[in-house]
Amino acid sequence: MEIDLDNKDYQSEKSDSLDVPLHREVKTYVLRIGRMTSAQEKAYNDLSPSWCIPFENKKINFVDIFGNTNPIVIEIGFGMGDATAKLAKANPNINYIGIEVHRPGVGKLLSEIKRLDLKNLYIIEHDALEVLEYMVGDNSINGFHIFFPDPWPKKRHHKRRLVQRPRTNLIAQKLAAGGYIYFVTDWLEYAEFALEELTNTPMLKNKYEGFAEPQPWRAQTKFERKGLSQDRPITELYFEKIEKK
Numbered sequence: 593m594e595i596d597l598d599n600k601d602y603q604s605e606k607s608d609s610l611d612v613p614l615h616r617e618v619k620t621y622v623l624r625i626g627r628m629t630s631a632q633e634k635a636y637n638d639l640s641p642s643w644c645i646p647f648e649n650k651k652i653n654f655v656d657i658f659g660n661t662n663p664i665v666i667e668i669g670f671g672m673g674d675a676t677a678k679l680a681k682a683n684p685n686i687n688y689i690g691i692e693v694h695r696p697g698v699g700k701l702l703s704e705i706k707r708l709d710l711k712n713l714y715i716i717e718h719d720a721l722e723v724l725e726y727m728v729g730d731n732s733i734n735g736f737h738i739f740f741p742d743p744w745p746k747k748r749h750h751k752r753r754l755v756q757r758p759r760t761n762l763i764a765q766k767l768a769a770g771g772y773i774y775f776v777t778d779w780l781e782y783a784e785f786a787l788e789e790l791t792n793t794p795m796l797k798n799k800y801e802g803f804a805e806p807q808p809w810r811a812q813t814k815f816e817r818k819g820l821s822q823d824r825p826i827t828e829l830y831f832e833k834i835e836k837k
Contacts, residue, residue, distance in 0.1 A: 618751050619719065632699030639702040640715075645689075647718040649726045657714060658687045663734035666691065668720040668754065669741055673701025675811035679737075680713040682809070686734075688713045691720040721759060724766055733766045736773045740815035743779035755786040760793040769835040772799075774807065776828045778819025783827035796831045804830035 628636065645652065654664050663686050670676040670690040680688045690713065692698055698717050705713055716723050744752045755775055763773060773790065777783050783803065790796055806828055816826060 628696045628699050631703060632696050634699075635703035635706065636695065636699035639706055640698070640717075643702055643705050643713075644698070644715045644717055645727075647716060647723065647727065651729045652727050654687065654732070658712065660687070662687045662712070664689065664732065665735040665737060666728070666733055667737040667739070669738070670697065670701060671740070672697045672814060673704060675739065675813040676701060676713070677704035677708055677710065678811040679809075680710050681708050682811075684712055686712065689716060690714070691716045691718065691723055693717065693719065720754070721762065724762055728766045730765050731768050734768055734771045736763055736767070736771075738773065738775045739810075739813055740777055740819075741775075741782075743777065743782045745779065745781070750785070753782065753785070755782075756789045757793060760789055760796070764793050764795050764833060767795075767833040769833055771833045773831045774804075774810070774828070775830075776810070776816070776826065778816065778824040778826055780825055780827055783829065787829055790829060790831045793831075795834050797834050799830045799832055804828040 645657065655661060665686055666689045667676055668691050670692050671694070673690060673692070676688065676690050680686075690701060692701075692715065695717065698715055701713075701715060704710070716727070738755060741754050742752070744750055750756075760773075767773070773796070775783075775786055775790070777786070787798075787802065791798060806826070807830070819826060
């Protein structure tokens with residue numbers, strides 16, 4: 593989920609407090625101040641017990657969750673979840689886990705799960721890196737979607753970017769052989785930065801020479817439409833995990 597750089601609530605949070613002291617763990621996100629609509633709140637209260645997986649220090653058994661052995665794809669930061677729901681609806685033979693910390697977005701996606709009668713999409717409302725470390729087994733994920741993550745454009749905030757080492761090492765560790773990381777941004781400098789970080793991540797190989805071709809199956813997101821309306825280029829990366837010899 594990309595933070596709206598023009599959002600007043602975000603601007604109020606873009607203070608020196610973002611320069612986290614060294615003794616604190618640097619987060620890749622800031623919780624925005626945002627009210628839930630009545631529909632989002634109702635969906636959250638009614639549906640989260642069924643479709644949200646609680647965070648705990650215990651590895652997820654995906655067969656228990658989904659009732660099958662279909663491929664697992666994790667989306668980190670799904671925003672309001674419109675593209676996530678469309679992908680899940682179009683691919684019933686793929687199991688999706690969406691990770692998000694913004695509760696209104698969680699409520700919105702829960703309402704889409706009900707509206708579309710999705711059986712292959714669950715949500716974890718927690719820090720994605722902690723979810724990967726504590727809840728996801730190594731070599732168990734077939735794909736990671738990172739669509740329009742927070743760009744953190746100021747240099748002093750680059751340490752908060754999700755797609756950088758050693759964070760990409762952790763993501764690669766969770767990928768099954770042949771699995772992929774699909775990254776999309778409308779911030780060209782972040783794309784260039786991410787390309788270098790992923791290229792230097794062990795066990796990953798770029799499927800393309802440099803930036804990737806757009807994948808025809810990816811649903812367009814709200815942030816993509818906004819970027820296009822502001823004439824920002826959409827840049828994509830597609831890396832795969834190399835099989836051990």
